Amino acid sequence: MSDIQSTSIGVISPYGDYSLRNTQALSGVSHLWQDFFARALADQLGDNAPAPGSYQPEPLDEAVEPTLGAELLAHIVSQRTCEVTETQVKPPEPLFLPIAEFELDLLDKPFPPFPPEEIVAQQHQQTFESNWVRPLVLTAGQPLPEPSPAPQPRPLHLPIAEFELELLDKPFPPFPEEELVAQQKQLDFDTRWARPIVLQNLRIAA
Structure with missing residues (x-):
């Protein structure tokens, strides 16, 4: 226990790491005490010491003694x-799947081409249906009427505010006579007295 050194909090000693030495000393002492208690228990039990793993819990009276510690x-x-x-943990291996765009062998096999005779027969059937059967069915056997002339474009009459006076904004109410007189006096003061003085001062400063 003589190795334990005491230093004040916040002091960094230049002679060694005393906290590390204290920890090592205390850990050594704790190991010594554990070994001492193990030897004392073995000497006390003698040959009656139970084998490791043969622990049998003692029956406890739940009404008298707590059983939480024994159960734990x-x-x-x-x-x-x-x-x-x-269990050896391995990272997942990359899964290489064949891609049909690159593996041409995985693509569906193309259908065999139609023979020229079948193509000619299909074209004849399509021409017969589009040129004779379909017009006959749509007109119900009646002759096709002559198409009438298409409607001519006509001017679009929209309301114009310049001609429709009802669409114009309503005029503001007129100012009262007293306010007009006050505004005129303020304008005369600005144009006949204040503005010439300001302009003269600007000329002098320039």
Whole structure:
């Protein structure tokens, strides 16, 4: 215990890491005490010491003694007796799937081309339906009427505010005579007295 050094909080000693030495000393002492208690228990029990893993929980009276500690100890002992197997964890391997756009062998086989005789027969059938059957069905056997002339474009009459006076904004109400007189006096003061003085001062400053 003589290795334990005491230093004040916040002091960094230039002679060594005393906190590390203190930790090492205390850990050594704790190991010594554990070994001492283990030897004392073995000497006390003698040959009657139970084998490791043969712990049997003592029956407890739940009405008198708490059983939480015994249950927890039994659970810990049962966990220690379980077999532990190491599982090697590997990262997922890349999955290489064939892509039909690059693997042409995976594409669907093309259909065989139609023979020229079948193509000619299909064209004859389409011409017969579009030139004779369809017009006959649409007109119900009646002759096609002459198409009438299309409607001519006509001017679009929209309301114009310049000609429709009802669409114009309503005029503002006129100012009262007193306000007009006050505005005229203020304008005369600005144009006949204040503005010439300001302009003269600007000329002098320039």
